[in-house]
Amino acid sequence: MSRGCREVERGIFRLLHGCKSVTQLTQIHAHFLRHYLHQSNHILAHFVSACGSLNKLSYANLVFEQTQNPNILLFNSMIKGYSLCGPFQRSIHLFSIMKKRGIWADEFTFASLLKACASLCDLKLGRGVHTEILILGFEGFSSIRIGIIELYTSCERIEEAKRVFDEMSHRDVIVWNLMVHGYCRSGDVDMGFHLFRQMRERSVVSWNAMISCLAHSSRDSEALELFREMQDTGFEPDEATVITMLPVCARLGEVDVGRWIHSYAESSGLYQDFISVGNSLVDFYCKCGNLEAAFVIFKDMPRKNVISWNAMISGLAFNGKGELGVGLFEEMMNEGVSPNDVTFVGILACCAHAGLVQRGQDLFASMISNHHIQPKLEHYGCMVDLLGRSGCVKEAHNLMQTMPMKPTAALWGALLSACHTHGVMELAECAITELISLEPWNSGNYVLLSNIYAESGKWEEVEKIAKPKRCIALISKYGMKKAHRIHLDKRLCPEEFCASLD
Numbered sequence: 001m002s003r004g005c006r007e008v009e010r011g012i013f014r015l016l017h018g019c020k021s022v023t024q025l026t027q028i029h030a031h032f033l034r035h036y037l038h039q040s041n042h043i044l045a046h047f048v049s050a051c052g053s054l055n056k057l058s059y060a061n062l063v064f065e066q067t068q069n070p071n072i073l074l075f076n077s078m079i080k081g082y083s084l085c086g087p088f089q090r091s092i093h094l095f096s097i098m099k100k101r102g103i104w105a106d107e108f109t110f111a112s113l114l115k116a117c118a119s120l121c122d123l124k125l126g127r128g129v130h131t132e133i134l135i136l137g138f139e140g141f142s143s144i145r146i147g148i149i150e151l152y153t154s155c156e157r158i159e160e161a162k163r164v165f166d167e168m169s170h171r172d173v174i175v176w177n178l179m180v181h182g183y184c185r186s187g188d189v190d191m192g193f194h195l196f197r198q199m200r201e202r203s204v205v206s207w208n209a210m211i212s213c214l215a216h217s218s219r220d221s222e223a224l225e226l227f228r229e230m231q232d233t234g235f236e237p238d239e240a241t242v243i244t245m246l247p248v249c250a251r252l253g254e255v256d257v258g259r260w261i262h263s264y265a266e267s268s269g270l271y272q273d274f275i276s277v278g279n280s281l282v283d284f285y286c287k288c289g290n291l292e293a294a295f296v297i298f299k300d301m302p303r304k305n306v307i308s309w310n311a312m313i314s315g316l317a318f319n320g321k322g323e324l325g326v327g328l329f330e331e332m333m334n335e336g337v338s339p340n341d342v343t344f345v346g347i348l349a350c351c352a353h354a355g356l357v358q359r360g361q362d363l364f365a366s367m368i369s370n371h372h373i374q375p376k377l378e379h380y381g382c383m384v385d386l387l388g389r390s391g392c393v394k395e396a397h398n399l400m401q402t403m404p405m406k407p408t409a410a411l412w413g414a415l416l417s418a419c420h421t422h423g424v425m426e427l428a429e430c431a432i433t434e435l436i437s438l439e440p441w442n443s444g445n446y447v448l449l450s451n452i453y454a455e456s457g458k459w460e461e462v463e464k465i466a467k468p469k470r471c472i473a474l475i476s477k478y479g480m481k482k483a484h485r486i487h488l489d490k491r492l493c494p495e496e497f498c499a500s501l502d
Helices: 003-017 022-034 041-053 057-065 072-085 089-100 107-120 123-136 142-154 158-167 173-185 189-198 204-216 220-232 239-252 255-268 275-287 291-300 306-318 322-334 341-354 357-369 377-389 393-402 409-422 425-438 443-455 459-464 466-478 480-490 494-501
Strands: none
Touching: 003 022, 003 041, 022 041, 022 057, 041 057, 041 072, 057 072, 072 089, 072 107, 089 107, 107 123, 107 142, 123 142, 142 158, 142 173, 158 173, 173 189, 173 204, 189 204, 204 220, 204 239, 220 239, 239 255, 239 275, 255 275, 275 291, 275 306, 291 306, 306 322, 306 341, 322 341, 341 357, 341 377, 357 377, 377 393, 377 409, 393 409, 393 425, 409 425, 409 443, 425 443, 443 459
C-alpha cells in the first residue's frame, strides 16, 4: 500500500472514531467509497463499530453484505455489534455463516457469542458455545471466562457460574460484579451481599448493583445505609445510583436525603444530561406529596419523554388531583407525545379521583380506537374503581363480565367495597362469593360482608358468616400454605373447607 493510501486510511479512522451522528457516518462512507476502500476489511470493521455506537447496525449490515471477502476481523465486528445492540440471534447467524466460509473463530468471536447467549437467556445455545470453546481450547482467556459467568448468571445457573469463578486465579471487578448480581438475581441476596463484602476492589457499578438488589428485595433501610457507606468511601453517585435511591427515599420518607440527591444531581450535571434523573425526581416529589416541587422540575426539564409525562400524571392521581391530571394529559396530546399503556393507567386513575365517569369511559374506548393499545388488567381495574366510586356499580360489574381476562380478587374487592358504599346488596353477595372462592383465607372479606348484612338488618345472614370466620381462625392455627393447598386441590365451599382443616 502506498504512503498516500495509508494517510487516507488513517484519516478515515480518525473520522470514524470521532463520528457523532448518522449524517457524519454517511459522509465518511461516501469518502472511503470515493477512494475505493469499500472492500478494506480493516476500515469496514471500524465502520461497523461506529454504526453500533449510533445504533445503526442495519446500515452496517447493508455494507457488510456488499463485502466480497470479509475476514475474521470484520465478522467479529458484526458479531460483537449484534451481541451488544441486538437482535442477538443475528450474532449466532453470522457465526454460522463464518463457519461455512471456513473462517476459524477466535477468543473475540466466542466472547461476543457468549454475550449474545446471555442476553437471550438461552442456556442450551450457550452450553453449545461453551462446549465448542472447551474443544478448541479457548477457556483460559479472561474475556471467555467472564462471558461464561455472565451466561450462567443470566440463566440463573449460579452454581455453574460459581465453579468457573472458583477456578479463576485472577478475578477482576467485572467478574465479582457478575457474581454479586447473579446471586441477587437468583434470590440469594444475603450471599450476594457476602460476596460484595469480600471484594477488595469495587467500582461504582459494584455499589449500584448491591444497592439496587437490596432495594428490589424490600430492604430499603439497608440500601440507604449502603448508599451512605458508598459516599463515605469516596465513590460519587451516578445516574443509576440516583434513580435507584430516589424511590428508596420516597418509601422510607427520607425527604432530606432525597433533596440532597436532587441538589447533587443538579450540581453534577446528571439532571441536565439524563432524562431518567428528571423523571425520578418528579416521581420522588409526587410520592412525598410535594406536587409544587414535582411540577417545577417537570416544567424545567430540558428534555421530556413519555415517561416524564406519565410520572407527573400518575403523581397527580396519587395525590388526588385528578382534574389537574386530565388537563396535563390534554397538554401532552397537544404537544404530540404519544401515550402508552402506563399513561392510560395514570389518566384513568385521575378520572376516578375526580369522578369524571364519561371522560374516563371515552378515554378507555380511545385506547383501542385511537391509540391501538389493548387494555390490560390494570386498565380494567381503574375503570371498575371509577365506576364504583361514582355509584355505577352495575356498570362496573357488567364491565368485569366482559373482560377478556378473569377478574382478580383485587377487582372483586373493589366492586364489593363499592357495593358497601352504595348499598347494592345483590351484587355484594355475588362479589363476596367470588372473593371467597379466590381467597377463602382472607378474613377481611367475611368482615365486610358481615357489616353489609348487619347494616341491612339481616341478622340471620350475619350468623351464617360465623363459621367462615372460624375457618380463618383455623387457618391461623394450621398455617396459610396448608389452607391454600387444600383449597386449590379440592375447591371446597367455606363449610367443607373448615371441615377439611378440622
